[in-house]
Amino acid sequence: MKALLSHAEKADHSVFQSFFPKPKLFFSSFAIWTLLSILVWYLFGAQMGTAIGLPPLPEDAEPIINLSFFVTPDYLWFYLYTGVWALAFGLFWEFYAKDHPWRHWAIWGSYFIIFTTYFDVQVSVLLNNWRRPFGDLLQNALQGKPGVTTWDFYSLMITFWSIAFLNVAVFVVVRFFVSHYVFRWRTAMNNYYMSMWPKVRHIEGASQRVQEDTMRFASTFEGLGVSLINAVMNLVAFLPILFMLSGYVTELPIIGSIPHSLFWLALVWSVFGTALLALVGIKLPGLEFRNQRVEAAYRKELVYGEDHADRAQPLTIAELFINVRRNYFRLYFHYTYFNLARSFYGQADGLFLYFFLVPTIVAVKITYGIFQQILTAFGQVSNSFQYLVNVWPTIVELLSIQKRLRAFEAAIDNEPLPGIDQEYLADNGDVVGRK
Secondary structure, eight states: OHHHHHHHHHHSOHHHHTTSSSHHHHHHHHHHHHHHHHHHIIIIIHHHHHHTTOOOOOTTOOOOOSGGGGGSHHHHHHHHHHHHHHHHHHHHHHHHTTTOTTHHIIIIIHHHHHHHHHHHHHHHHHHHHHHHHHHHHHHHHHTTOTTOOHHHHHHHHHHHHHHHHHHHHHHHHHHHHHHHHHHHHHHHHHHHHHHTHHHHTTSTTHHHIIIIIHHHHHHHHHHHHHHHHHHHHHHHHHHHHHHHHGGGOOOBTTTBOOTTHHHHHHHHHHHHHHHHHHHHTTTHHHHHHHHHHHHHHHHHHHHHHHHOTTSSOHHHHHHHHHHHHHHHHHHHHHHHHHHHHHHHHHHHHHHHHHHHHHHHHHTTOSOHHHHHHHHHHHHHHHHHHTHHHHHHHHHHHHHHHHHHHHHHHHHHTTOOOOHHHHHHHHHHTOOOOOO
16 A cells, blocks of 8 residues: 555655645545535535524525625624534544645635635626616516616615625735746755755756646646536526526427526536537647647757857757747647637627527516526536536646646656657767756
């Protein structure tokens, strides 16, 4: 067992190992612990909350559209429940990884980002609740129905601004904290690689990989990580709403009547888009990696030319720049059909839901307020399912950076260079000495 754990830890990428304690074990235990907490919540959460005087709201209760949404008994019980589970997990890892220098940021910083992101998503749920009465009020006013006053509009606008101000405050706090969190991660990577500098200094572009690639990896992962957490939280929050709203959509064109229709539409459409872009963009990570290699070689020769008169000669520079041009032109070609597929999918996405809602709209089965709720809930769920569609270009960049950093890990572990590095060196006739 000890040998297996040792092998697993060796396989951990340095970009994670430098910041997270025992990354494979940390993330797998977090996933299991989270799934267990969710299972207990859905099986016994309501009963336990009721037992301590914090029961859930009645199912037929009107949706709350003001800030009291966050202090209802069921919400207070949810905060208490998740806090206990998070505290137990965090204290275990504080003790188990007590020698890891970045454990405080890795454990509690990650939890803070998750909880605040979830809270921000709940603000979006509250805004979605608000859209129904405002949309219905607007519809009644435009139809000239009696009883609509100017104060009805102004009071709902005041409620909206109270929610919006909270949304802005949470967003600013989360972004500020995440920026510091990611810089700590970059610091951990920098310290780790510099401690191994004698082993990695002979790798092509070693200085760039330590300085620029760690910075780019951290900043790129910041955007990907926060958007992934946000996508998961949106699914948790808006899927029940979408299930409920599907009750208004009883008939779909071509397909007919299916239960939970809005959910299945969001899932099928998102899976199609993800599979499409993953297929057409499969070559891009390798091309981005090669682009960084040829740029690094060109830049390195120019730097040598600043201090040595016999370097950066016209023929050498011309040959290196030809490599840069060739790789860019190849990259432009592959991005052309990728952008074509992405643009077509984006344009079709704009009318996809409207097309399937036409029978419901014509039959006057929903009000304008409900229509607004459906658009928002479907958009949140669909965008969450379309996570890979939305961030694929960023993933391509991240993978290309990771491929460069992987050469460092190979040097540290005294392993052969990754295949993509060996192919590049073979094609360009370079010789890399490594200790």
